[in-house]
Amino acid sequence: MLEQMxxxxxxxNRDTVKDGLLGDLYDRDILFTDPLHRIEGLNNLQRYFEGMYRNVDEISFxxxxxxxxxxxxxxxxxxxxRHPKLNNSxxxxxxxxxxxxxxxxxxxxxxxxxxNQMIFDHVPVLGSLLGWLKGRLN
Incomplete structure (x- = not known):
């Protein structure tokens, strides 16, 4: 399963995300969770991935x-x-x-x-505030 994933x-990528790759991998009743999302069902996961890949300039693992x-x-x-609105792209x-x-x-x-490392540290004002707060906690 890991090799297929x-x-x-x-x-x-933004060109292949609609090609059925997710349906080959995930069950139609998939539960996908991460620190920012809880997504139930393959159709919802497909929409989430389409939006994510539309908004990033580049992504690799x-x-x-x-x-x-x-x-x-x-x-x-x-x-x-790379995201156009985070970390100056x-x-x-x-x-x-x-x-x-x-x-x-x-x-x-x-x-x-x-x-925080993924998003919030890279938002201009919020990133500075979080950096200050982390420094105070350390």
């Missing part, structure tokens, strides 16, 4: 470690992306982990990553 995510047994798996990764690196459960297709996809 990595292949799909390596092929996804580097896969680091993984394990898979029976009907569950974990994958540690680094995502690099410079690349942003976000490490994360994905936990999956599956039968024939993935039924639950849970991503773990630091949403």
């Amino acid at each position: 990595q292949d799909v995510y390596n092929r996804l 580097r896969y680091l470690t993984q394990w898979e047994q029976k009907n569950e798996a974990m994958l540690r990764w680094e995502m690099t992306f 410079a690349p942003i690196l976000v490490p994360g982990v994905t936990y999956l459960t599956f039968d024939d297709k993935i039924t639950h996809h849970q991503d773990y990553f630091d949403s």
Whole structure:
């Protein structure tokens, strides 16, 4: 399952996101969660991915470690992306982990990553405020 997932995510971009790749990977009743979203159902996930890929200039994944047994798996990764409204459109690196459960297709996809590192640290005024707050806490 992990090889298929990595292949799909390596092929996804704003041109291929509507090609049925997600339906090949995810069950129609998929539950997809991350620190910012809870998405139920393949149709909703498809709309989410279409919006995400429409709004990023570039996105890629580097896969680091993984394990898979029976009907569950974990994958540690680094995502690099460029968004026109974040970090002056410079690349942003976000490490994360994905936990999956599956039968024939993935039924639950849970991503773990630091949403501040992904988005909020790179919003002009908010990023400065968060930097100041992190400094005070340390």
